[in-house]
Every structure is written in C-alpha cells, then in structure tokens.
Amino acid sequence: MFRCVLSRLAGVSSDLAWNRFPRPPVYGAVIWSPRRYSMTDQGLSNEAAASACKEGNPITKDFMMQQTMLRVKDPVKSLDFYTRILGMTLLQKIDFPSMHFSLYFLGYEEKKDIPADVKERTAWTFSRPATIELTHNWGSETDETQIYHNGNSNPRGFGHIGLAVPDVYVACKLFEEQGVTFVKKPDDGKMKGLAFIQDPDGYWIEILSPNNMVSITTQE
Template sequence: MVRVIPMASSIRPTLSSFRFSPLFNRSPRFSFSHFSTAVPQSQSFGIKACRLLRQDGNSMRVMSSGNVSSPLTAASSENVLEWVKQDKRRMLHVVYRVGDLDRTIKFYTECLGMKLLRKRDIPEERYTNAFLGYGPEDSQFVIELTYNYGVDKYDIGSGFGHFGIAVDDVSKTVELIRAKGGKITREPGPVKGGKTVIAFVEDPDGYKFELLERGPTPEPLCQVMLRVGDLNRSIEFYEKAFGMELLRTRDNPENKYTIAMLGYGPEDKTTVLELTYNYGVTEYDKGNAYAQIAIGTDDVYKTAEAIKLSKGKVTREPGPLPGINTKITACLDPDGWKTVFVDNIDFLKELE
C-alpha cells in the first residue's frame, strides 16, 4: 500500500472481507505474519529454488539457477495483457480507518442511507470491522470501516479525494444531513462547467462525500476519487494492468485540474475510479487513514503478471492465504495507491 505514517505498536489494522485490509490488516482466521513473512514456496513466485511459477493449469518454468523465471516471450506477455481485457472484474469494496465506529455507523446509516451489512470484533487483535453499503457484498460495492482500539484520529492526507454517492434529490439529502448535525462543505448546485447537481459533505472523521443527483442506479456508492501526479501515466496503467476502460476525461484549466473516470462499466451503473491531476503537483501525502480498494478477478496469478508487465509493484505475490484457500495478490499503482485483487470464486465462498 501507499507509504503509511508509522502507527503506535498497539494498533492492529484489520483484514477486509477477503481477510485483508488497512495497514497490514488482520483476520481472526490467520495472523498478521502472513503478510510480513515469506509464504510457502509452492504458494508464491520470485523465491529462489521455488518449483512453481504459477498455478493456472499451465506448465511451470524454472531457471537453471534455481530462480523462478518470469514470462520471457513477447507472445506470452501479449496474451496476459489481452486476457486482462476479458477478465471478469468488479470493484468490490474500499477500506479505510475511523476513530469512532459507532459514531460513523450512525452517520452513514441515518444521514447517507446505508445499511450495516455486518460487524466483526476481534478483541485479541484490538480492532473491529464494520461493512456498510446499499446492497449485498456479492453484488455491490461496499465500505469496510476499521476501528483500532484506542485510536481516535487518523491523517487523511492530501492525496485522498472523496467518495461519490448517487442520490435522487441532492437538496433534500443535504437538508437531512444538516438536520443530523452533519457538515456541509459545498451547498447543492450545478457542477462547474456542467449541469449535474452536486454537493459535498464530510463524515465525522473528515472523509468527503460528493452527492450526485441521478436517477435510480444499481450502484449508489458510485465513485472513489484519488489524486495522481501524472494523469496519462495513471490512465495507461489502469487500462493496461487493471483492464479498466477510460470512460471520459474533463479538463478544467480555470481551476487548474484534469479528471479521468475509469471503470468496468458506465458511470450510471457501476462504481468508477475518478483520478484527479492538479496542474504541477506530482506527489501527495497519503496519510494513514485511507487503505485500499479491492477488485475481483478470475485469476490472481495472471493479474500479478499483468501488473508487473505494466511496471506496477506487486507487494503481495499471488497465492492462497495461509490457513484458508482465498487467493489474492496486492499491488501499488505508479503513485503508491494500493489495490488488492481477490479470486472471484473464493470471495463468494468467504461470504457464505
């Protein structure tokens, strides 16, 4: 994940619904050491004397020196990158940390209309998770909140932007939030240079939510906005490594920024990633509050290959998590934003 500000040793970050999450997240089913120590050689690649390159049903390749080789031919590289475009991918959830879980749940359910889907307390590891959204995790994008015992404040940083929520009536939603004591940072009105009615509100921890006036949509939790230092570089990476489609770009020279919307379907039907480039700004402080996005994939091994071929950094080699069969891989984009890919079938089993 992005470079994270050191935390007190008593904090135990959690795992997401696939049993991974925030800083180096934990799960009640396996320990933090699974992310900080070497996994069995048969479960990873890039380890000397390892016999397996990947477990995708194809033959394995081992270099004579005993080091596992990477795909060497242009044909194999091209095949992997072409496969990415056909992979069945979906943005699954976003993970971040809050200072008062009950307070945040109250705000999200009463003001933003979300549902508390499930809650998990792990006292021996001193953290609690809560999953919220507008529909079930197996079909909709949701939020995973993490509360670490005794930590009531985090640094959101300057790199994280906002989450987007589609609502029928922005003005009515804003008045409801105001009546509940919520903070309105941008009153309802048309977006600059457009017609869409929007507003901005803040949750109790300072995370910003953009309210967008839209008709009925299957995915109300519709955007995650992150700031990047080179928009063209980021677009190329997300298209090539993640298989996302560039839906549109919009330049705003008056306010000196450009945005790009990317995703796995149209904006009005799926959750999308909004990347923002501010003229002349190449780096951002990512703080220690926002953690990562999770994306489903049919093959974490091929996904890791594609990330490496696209010059991304794989931070967790693909393979089953020790103790369970859920296969994942984790990576950083060119700006250091973390994403975790999870096997689609394993994810559904985890939700059973």
C-alpha cells in the same frame, strides 16, 4: 476529474503545481524531456487516455469493485452517520480480538436479504458490490492524539467516496437539518447541483445526481 474540479472550486492549484518536475529519467544515452510527460497545461487527451488503457486478462471479467476501507476513530459515531444519515445497512461486523480491531461492512442492501447463518452471511457480504468497510482499531475512540488524514490537505492522496441520489437539493436539505458538515453546498462555486459533505472523521463524500452529471461535467 473530480479532484481537478475540486481544486478549481477551492481556488487552489493542482497537485502538480505544488511540486517540481521530477528529474528526467535516463535511458542509455537518451534523456527524456519533462515536456514529454508533463500534464501541467492540460490533462491527457481522449486519445492518450484510451491508449493508456490495455485489455485485461480474461479472468478479470469476473472481478468486481467490492469495498472501500476507511479507518474510523469512533465506530458508534460512524455507524450512526452511515446508517441514520446516509441510510446504509450494517451488513456484517467482524472482530479480530488478537489484533485488537473490528471491521464493519455497510452498503445499500435490504436487511431482510442478510443471511442468518454466520458463514453464509460472510460469503454474502463479500459478494456485495460497492460496500464501505469501516476499520476500528480498539481504543482509538479515547485517544485524543488519534486523527485520521482524509487526503484532502497536504500531503494529498485519497479524495472522497461518492453517493448517487435522486435529488441533490432534497438530500442536502435533509443533511442540513441533521447537522451534517458541508465542504460544498449544491449552489456553491461554479458547479451547481453537486455537493460534498464530511463524515465524523472528516472524510469527504460527494453527493451527486446521475441526471445532473452530463451538464456538470461539460461545464468549463
């Protein structure tokens, strides 16, 4: 949903508008028409979306969305942004010397809850929901040619992560004072009360307030 919304805000066409239909697949003597699966005029209906969803295996009841990984050029800049600007806590740093990279796990947890024992800390870190995993390939911070794609220009893919805040306007006022780069400020475009900022590598971060989302998502 939000990717489509961003397309309208930016005044650009959807992904499908930039790509021709793929050649229809052939099953035996039957050729399926592109109109059968075209969603250029509208997205899935509620019924079609519900029909596409299937019941998972019972063991998935214990699965959890645990992390999103972002590659970062300079860990010093990224750690400063995610802790000082966004208020996250560094949960654990893990180095892989033989492969020349490090992982930094961050999330909204209390420092006092982080176990002191390394093994306990590792198990605890990987049991936290919705963490950010920043991956630093050693030496990228001094490589002028190293730039990571944020997914929001062609070829588009990854879009953004999202942060829920009590008040979008208060949060964005703080971000402005801290010199954060905005993609969309709360009063830009048709959708008021919703913002997008960028981290040091250009990844987009949606700033939303749960109380505002009902009115925002019903706008047309």
